[in-house]
Amino acid sequence: MTNDDRPDPQHRFSRQVPDGDNMPRLVCDDCGFVHYENPKVVVGAVASWQGRLLLCRRAIAPRKGYWTLPAGYLELGETPEEGALREAREEANAQLALEALLAVYAIPRISQIQLIYRARLLDPKVWPGEETQELELFEWDEIPWDDIAFPSVRWALNDHRATLGTENFAPRGNPPDEDGSY
Amino acid sequence: MTNDDRPDPQHRFSRQVPDGDNMPRLVCDDCGFVHYENPKVVVGAVASWQGRLLLCRRAIAPRKGYWTLPAGYLELGETPEEGALREAREEANAQLALEALLAVYAIPRISQIQLIYRARLLDPKVWPGEETQELELFEWDEIPWDDIAFPSVRWALNDHRATLGTENFAPRGNPPDEDGSY
Numbered sequence: 001m002t003n004d005d006r007p008d009p010q011h012r013f014s015r016q017v018p019d020g021d022n023m024p025r026l027v028c029d030d031c032g033f034v035h036y037e038n039p040k041v042v043v044g045a046v047a048s049w050q051g052r053l054l055l056c057r058r059a060i061a062p063r064k065g066y067w068t069l070p071a072g073y074l075e076l077g078e079t080p081e082e083g084a085l086r087e088a089r090e091e092a093n094a095q096l097a098l099e100a101l102l103a104v105y106a107i108p109r110i111s112q113i114q115l116i117y118r119a120r121l122l123d124p125k126v127w128p129g130e131e132t133q134e135l136e137l138f139e140w141d142e143i144p145w146d147d148i149a150f151p152s153v154r155w156a157l158n159d160h161r162a163t164l165g166t167e168n169f170a171p172r173g174n175p176p177d178e179d180g181s182y
Numbered sequence: 183m184t185n186d187d188r189p190d191p192q193h194r195f196s197r198q199v200p201d202g203d204n205m206p207r208l209v210c211d212d213c214g215f216v217h218y219e220n221p222k223v224v225v226g227a228v229a230s231w232q233g234r235l236l237l238c239r240r241a242i243a244p245r246k247g248y249w250t251l252p253a254g255y256l257e258l259g260e261t262p263e264e265g266a267l268r269e270a271r272e273e274a275n276a277q278l279a280l281e282a283l284l285a286v287y288a289i290p291r292i293s294q295i296q297l298i299y300r301a302r303l304l305d306p307k308v309w310p311g312e313e314t315q316e317l318e319l320f321e322w323d324e325i326p327w328d329d330i331a332f333p334s335v336r337w338a339l340n341d342h343r344a345t346l347g348t349e350n351f352a353p354r355g356n357p358p359d360e361d362g363s364y
Contacts, residue, residue, distance in 0.1 A: 020312065023257065039256050040220045041295060074221050075205065079288035080295060100352060101286065104297070106261035113223060113262060113297075115286070130202065170282060170350050 011035070039111040043083035044071020045119040046160040047096050052137035053157065054121060056091050058149055059133040066149035067136075069156060070094060071116070080115045088119070091129045095122040103159050103172040105152050107180035116156045118163070151180050193217070221293040225265035226253020227301040228342040229278050234319035235339065236303060238273050240331055241315040248331035249318075251338060252276060253298070262297045270301070273311045277304040285341050285354040287334050289362035298338045300345070333362050 011028035018025055018034050026035040046069060047054040055067040070088040074080060081098055088094040096119040105114040126135050138144075140161065148154050159172040174180070193210035200207055200216050208217040228251060229236040237249040252270040256262060263280055270276040278301040287296040308317050320326075322343065330336050341354040356362070 036255070037258055038220065038222045039258060039260070041223060073218070074295070076219055076221060076293040077290045078221070078293075079290055080286065081288075082290075104262065104283065104286075106263075108259045108261055108264075111258040111260075113256070115295075168350075168352050171353065 039113055041074040041080070041083075042071055042112055042114040043074050043080045043087060043117075044069045044114065044156075045084045045088055045096055045098065045117045046102060046156050047088060047094060047119040047121050048160075049121040049124045049137055052139055053143070053160070054088075054092060054094060054126065055136055055138055055143070055153075056128070056132040057134040057136075058131065059128070060131050063149035065133070066147050067144055068149040068153050069116070071114070074115075081117070084115070084117050084119070089129075091132050092126045092135055093129060094126045096120065097122055100163075100167075100169070101171045102163065103156055105155060105174050105180070107152065109179060109181060112180075114152055116152075116159075118160060151178060151182065221295060223256040223262070223265075224253055224294055224296040225256050225262045225269060225299075226251045226296065226338075227266045227270055227278055227280065227299045228284060228338050229270060229276060229301040229303050230342075231303040231306045231319055234321055235325070235342070236270075236274060236276060236308065236317065236319055237325070237335075238310070238314040239316040239318075240313065241310070242313050245331035247315070248329050249326055250331040250335050251298070253296070256297075263299070266297070266299050266301070271311075273314050274308045274317055275311060276308045278302065279304055282345075282349075282351070283353045284345065285338055287337060287356050287362070289334065291361060291363065294362075296334055298334075298341075300342060333360060333364065 011033055013026040014029055015024045016027040018027055056070055057067050058064050070091040072087040074083040085096055088096045098117045098119045100118045102118040103116045128135055163169055193215050195208040196211055197206045198209040238252055239249050240246050252273040254269040256265040267278055270278045280299045280301045282300045284300040285298045310317055345351055
């Protein structure tokens with residue numbers, strides 16, 4: 001795994017517009033090395049077992065105690081699919097089969113994009129990982145809508161329902177006029 | 183625009199596994215601040231005008247002199263669609279209408295994911311931006327396959343052709359057994 005822009009303790013950074021660029025960047029005052037900052041990728045899944053949907057109650061901030069999908073930051077050297085499977089293992093000890101790219105969401109306020117997959121649970125036996133207080137396989141009518149951790153979790157659950165039974169479809173995006181703010 | 187993990191010149195980083203984590207991270211020796219490194223997102227487009235496809239000959243390293251799509255790193259605070267439109271403006275002074283998410287590619291070797299859109303040029307009058315030596319609108323049979331900058335450019339051109347006329351489709355991924363190596 002390589003990453004050209006790891007911050008280096010040898011550098012002293014300040015914000016400057018590098019030559020030939022059009023945005024301020026973190027530039028080393030001594031040698032001119034540019035540290036680019038980039039949006040982050042979240043990968044996750046809406047995972048179902050016989051029509052019930054897996055949600056995890058968060059054991060950590062932000063939104064501790066609220067319900068979310070198994071999802072998290074893509075790691076270096078991973079494909080998005082590998083990352084979504086890893087997050088389900090870490091947060092719910094869940095083994096998934098990914099079926100489709102359900103949605104690509106953008107939360108520009110926090111410079112985040114999310115790739116959320118539709119998945120089947122291969123085994124309904126799941127139990128909480130370290131970042132999870134509690135797990136549930138919810139019927140649609142039981143989903144705790146008032147205690148959902150993030151708007152994009154709500155979007156993904158709705159998009160999962162809207163695309164059920166569809167095999168080859170364009171991934172959904174943010175709902176109209178929603179940018180992920182509460 | 184916010185970004186919680188900007189490297190801070192006040193910190194002195196070394197690689198350690200933080201408490202509760204399972205991978206080495208850049209951790210400040212003094213205060214324990216963790217700087218996470220994350221994969222990068224490239225956004226771009228296969229843009230057509232009356233069946234001809236826009237390619238740009240690179241004026242910069244890597245692969246200077248080779249042909250690529252208008253594409254580049256997603257910036258903080260952008261949606262992927264905004265980023266793809268911006269890159270087309272910057273590299274080709276091109277105005278696009280995005281039609282579909284053509285592909286999601288993963289190049290785990292360099293911790294990169296790519297979101298490539300299918301787009302129409304709104305005006306065939308295009309001219310090189312600073313990072314472009316030369317532009318061409320190529321008929322399929324004229325594409326300079328031997329002088330393509332990156333494997334994912336070839337994938338995207340082929341995937342564009344494979345999905346022509348299709349309106350609602352799952353984005354394509356890497357071709358089987360291809361990871362983006364030359």
